[in-house]
Amino acid sequence: MDILEIFTQYYDYFLRGTRTTILVAIVTVILGTVLGCAIALMRLSKIKLLKGFSRLYITVIRGTPMLVQLYIVYYQLNFISYPNGKIFGVALDRVIPCILALSMNSAAYIAEVIRSGIQAVDIGQTEAARSCGMNGAQAMRYIVLPQAVKNILPAIGNEFVTMVKETSIIQYLGISDLMYNNGIVITSTYNPLPCYYISAIIYLALNIILGKGLNIFEVRMKRSER
Amino acid sequence: MENSTEKNMEKNTEKNAILFEIEGLCKNFGDVKVLKNIDETIYKGDVMVVIGPSGSGKSTFIRCLNLLETPTAGTIVFEGKNITEKGYNLNFHRQKVGMVFQQFNLFNNLSVMENVTISLEKVKKIAPKDAREKAVTLLKRVGLAEKADAYPSQLSGGQKQRIAIARALAMEPDVMLFDEPTSALDPEMVGEVLQVIKNLAEEGITMVVVTHEMGFARKVASRVVFMDDGKILEEGTPEDIFEHPVHERTRDFLAKVIHVI
Numbered sequence: 001m002d003i004l005e006i007f008t009q010y011y012d013y014f015l016r017g018t019r020t021t022i023l024v025a026i027v028t029v030i031l032g033t034v035l036g037c038a039i040a041l042m043r044l045s046k047i048k049l050l051k052g053f054s055r056l057y058i059t060v061i062r063g064t065p066m067l068v069q070l071y072i073v074y075y076q077l078n079f080i081s082y083p084n085g086k087i088f089g090v091a092l093d094r095v096i097p098c099i100l101a102l103s104m105n106s107a108a109y110i111a112e113v114i115r116s117g118i119q120a121v122d123i124g125q126t127e128a129a130r131s132c133g134m135n136g137a138q139a140m141r142y143i144v145l146p147q148a149v150k151n152i153l154p155a156i157g158n159e160f161v162t163m164v165k166e167t168s169i170i171q172y173l174g175i176s177d178l179m180y181n182n183g184i185v186i187t188s189t190y191n192p193l194p195c196y197y198i199s200a201i202i203y204l205a206l207n208i209i210l211g212k213g214l215n216i217f218e219v220r221m222k223r224s225e226r
Numbered sequence: 227m228e229n230s231t232e233k234n235m236e237k238n239t240e241k242n243a244i245l246f247e248i249e250g251l252c253k254n255f256g257d258v259k260v261l262k263n264i265d266e267t268i269y270k271g272d273v274m275v276v277i278g279p280s281g282s283g284k285s286t287f288i289r290c291l292n293l294l295e296t297p298t299a300g301t302i303v304f305e306g307k308n309i310t311e312k313g314y315n316l317n318f319h320r321q322k323v324g325m326v327f328q329q330f331n332l333f334n335n336l337s338v339m340e341n342v343t344i345s346l347e348k349v350k351k352i353a354p355k356d357a358r359e360k361a362v363t364l365l366k367r368v369g370l371a372e373k374a375d376a377y378p379s380q381l382s383g384g385q386k387q388r389i390a391i392a393r394a395l396a397m398e399p400d401v402m403l404f405d406e407p408t409s410a411l412d413p414e415m416v417g418e419v420l421q422v423i424k425n426l427a428e429e430g431i432t433m434v435v436v437t438h439e440m441g442f443a444r445k446v447a448s449r450v451v452f453m454d455d456g457k458i459l460e461e462g463t464p465e466d467i468f469e470h471p472v473h474e475r476t477r478d479f480l481a482k483v484i485h486v487i
Binding site (some may be wrong): 124125134 | 292294317318320321324325327329331332333334335336345348349350390393394
């Protein structure tokens, strides 16, 4: 019953932390997807330089811990003057590098998902589109991508869920997300276990909602093709 | 039906402008030489049927004609323009060359109607309403007007291939290329597709057909080309090839593929 007790007393901390977590997760997922698309297209491009860059990028990101990437981005980019101010009580000059690091990380994984999704579309589809006189971009936009999205969705959903959980590392830069506030409650109650349960339940709830949303989207995509 | 060969031959004699002028065409895949120095001329109104054993380069040859394969060497002149020249606008060339594939390759994300209209709208920039009108006419022509709202996954193989033909015709190409159009079909569906192609031939549409359907080649072709090992070994009227083949290889091949004599 400690769980209920602690939650009723400290719910404000948990909810404010959750708000930050959701905010960071949403921005990261969007930015990561956009960046991931760009990297995937580079990976598939015929230009050697772009191809090489994207390959290197993916190798480096996948081969180093995210926490290390977070610190490197934070310290390496400290020459940038981020806008001052706060959003939901979170300092922008602190949260922006976090979002950057998280997006750059997820972009590598999303790029691989997108690339494999595009490559899974039968080459005959592209050939048919090109044979009708479409240029490469048109074939990609009207024929290949719409089909690739269906291949991509389940795996990308997975990546989104991972991102929501991974946002928890931004506590190390002192951003008051769910895990950071979780720590504050622990230090004031000296009772860690119920706190972790509360946080676990909140993360789980977020991801169940996210999963449901993606499911609905997936079903709708399937229906459009029958 | 029996006299269509004659009819085509007439057409052949009263022609005509050169459509494709192919010289020294070579294609290598890595170290494998698939096409070896092919010279060939295709005239307007030709119904050229390409036969030969598998691996002889028939498909590669036909795919070179719309540059789905880039020739390793040689030139292809189409309507007086060298399309193998560097920087030639491929998309423009392909609008004039309709292609029908063995695996149909209908756009799976689009309905039958959209399959036919998409290139009209996006490539030729025709208004959606006009494109639809045109598509309806084409779908009627291949006997599938009632399937306009269906998706490819709901169609039989034969229906898919007929839609693919309608899609290629939509661009009003100067020549139609058929790459083994019936090889992936159940036997009972071969007839409906061949009938559509035969009708087109009789309307005077220029076409190059790679096929294993010898009966079709015999009846519909104005010219039969026998390919073996990346070369054109012999060519002539269906009668020449089927009744009096000159080469040993041709005789061999025909004996193997024509089971009932």
